Amino acid sequence: MKIFISGAEGALGQEMTRLLRSVKVKFLATDIKQLDITDFKETSKVVLDYQPDVILHFAAVSNVDTCEVEQDLALRVNALSSMGLAIIAKKIGAKMLYTSTNFVFDGNSEEPYSEYSKPNPISVYGKTKLLGERYVRDICERYYIVRISWLFGRNSKTYISKFVATEKKPGSIDVICDQFASLTYVEHLAEALLRVINSDNYGIFHIVNRGVASWLDFVLRAKKIMRFKTNVRAIKMEELNLPAKRPRFSPLASNNYEFLFSCEMKSWEEALNDFIKSIIQKS
Numbered sequence: 001m002k003i004f005i006s007g008a009e010g011a012l013g014q015e016m017t018r019l020l021r022s023v024k025v026k027f028l029a030t031d032i033k034q035l036d037i038t039d040f041k042e043t044s045k046v047v048l049d050y051q052p053d054v055i056l057h058f059a060a061v062s063n064v065d066t067c068e069v070e071q072d073l074a075l076r077v078n079a080l081s082s083m084g085l086a087i088i089a090k091k092i093g094a095k096m097l098y099t100s101t102n103f104v105f106d107g108n109s110e111e112p113y114s115e116y117s118k119p120n121p122i123s124v125y126g127k128t129k130l131l132g133e134r135y136v137r138d139i140c141e142r143y144y145i146v147r148i149s150w151l152f153g154r155n156s157k158t159y160i161s162k163f164v165a166t167e168k169k170p171g172s173i174d175v176i177c178d179q180f181a182s183l184t185y186v187e188h189l190a191e192a193l194l195r196v197i198n199s200d201n202y203g204i205f206h207i208v209n210r211g212v213a214s215w216l217d218f219v220l221r222a223k224k225i226m227r228f229k230t231n232v233r234a235i236k237m238e239e240l241n242l243p244a245k246r247p248r249f250s251p252l253a254s255n256n257y258e259f260l261f262s263c264e265m266k267s268w269e270e271a272l273n274d275f276i277k278s279i280i281q282k283s
C-alpha cells in the first residue's frame with residue numbers, strides 16, 4: 001500500500017507519519033511548504049506521479065477564527081482542495097480519506113451526534129468543512145469521511161493541549177467552561193485511521209474518545225493527575241468575544257466505527273492518562 005498525505009506537518013499528519021513509519025507502510029508526506037493543495041494543477045501532477053492507493057487529506061485551515069476572518073482562504077483550502085483531491089482520487093482509483101469535524105453541527109442537540117444527524121454548521125470553518133465532505137461523498141466511490149472533535153496530544157495546536165504538554169506552566173490560565181464536546185487523542189485516532197484505510201468499510205465515521213467534557217473538565221483532571229500549581233479560572237465563551245461562533249454541545253458518538261470494527265474507543269479520561277504518560281516518558 002502507498003499513501004499520499006496532505007497536511008502532514010499538522011498534529012494528525014505528524015502522528016500518522018510516525019505510525020506509518022513504524023509499521024513500514026510507504027507514504028509521500030506533503031504540507032504547504034512542499035505542495036500547496038489549492039494549486040490543482042501541481043497537486044494533480046504530484047499525486048498522479050506518485051500513484052497512491054490511498055489519499056489521506058488532512059490539510060485544512062483548522063483555526064476556526066482564522067476561517068471567519070479569511071473566508072476565501074477557508075473555502076479554497078477546506079472545500080475546493082477537497083474537491084480537487086477527490087477528483088484525482090477517482091481518476092487513479094485511490095481510496096480517499098477526508099477528516100472533518102464536529103463543527104458541522106450547530107450544537108443545539110441534547111445528545112451526542114451520530115453519523116446520520118443532520119449537519120447545520122454555524123461557522124465558516126464548519127460550512128467549508130461540510131462542503132469538503134459533500135465533494136468527497138459526491139465524487140468518490142471509495143471514501144471515508146472521518147469526523148473528529150477537539151484533537152489533543154503531541155504537536156496539537158490547541159492551546160489547552162499545548163498547556164498540558166508544556167513543562168513550564170504559567171501561574172494562571174483561563175479555560176472555557178460552557179462548551180461541551182468529545183475529545184480525540186491523536187495517537188488513538190491515527191491507530192483507528194490505519195484500521196479504517198485497511199478495510200473496505202466506506203462511508204461516514206465519527207472517531208472520538210468516549211464521554212463528554214468541557215476544556216475545563218480536561219484541564220482540572222490533568223491538574224489532579226499532574227499536580228501542577230497553575231490557578232485555573234473558569235470563563236464563559238462569550239467573555240472571549242471570538243470571531244467564530246462555536247457549538248455549545250457537540251459531542252460525537254463513534255457508532256459506525258465501533259460497530260464495523262468491533263471495538264470500543266477508550267474514554268477521554270483514559271486517553272488523557274495515555275497522553276500524560278507519553279509526556280512524562282519524553283521528559
Ligand SMILES: NC(=O)c1ccc[n+]([C@@H]2O[C@H](COP(=O)([O-])OP(=O)(O)OC[C@H]3O[C@@H](n4cnc5c(N)ncnc54)[C@H](OP(=O)(O)O)[C@@H]3O)[C@@H](O)[C@H]2O)c1
Pocket residue numbers: 006007008009010011012013030031032033035036037038057058059060061062063077099100101102129147148149150151152156157158
Ligand atoms: N484540531 C482539531 O481539534 C480538529 C477537530 C476536528 C477536525 N479536525 C480536522 O482534522 C484534520 C487535521 O487537523 P490538525 O489539528 O492536524 O490540523 P493542523 O495541525 O492545522 O494541520 C493542518 C496542516 O495543513 C496545512 N495546510 C494549510 N493550508 C494548506 C495548503 N494550502 N496546502 C497544504 N497544506 C496546508 C497546515 O499548514 P499551516 O499550519 O502552515 O497552515 C497544517 O500543517 C483537519 O482536516 C481538521 O479540519 C481537527
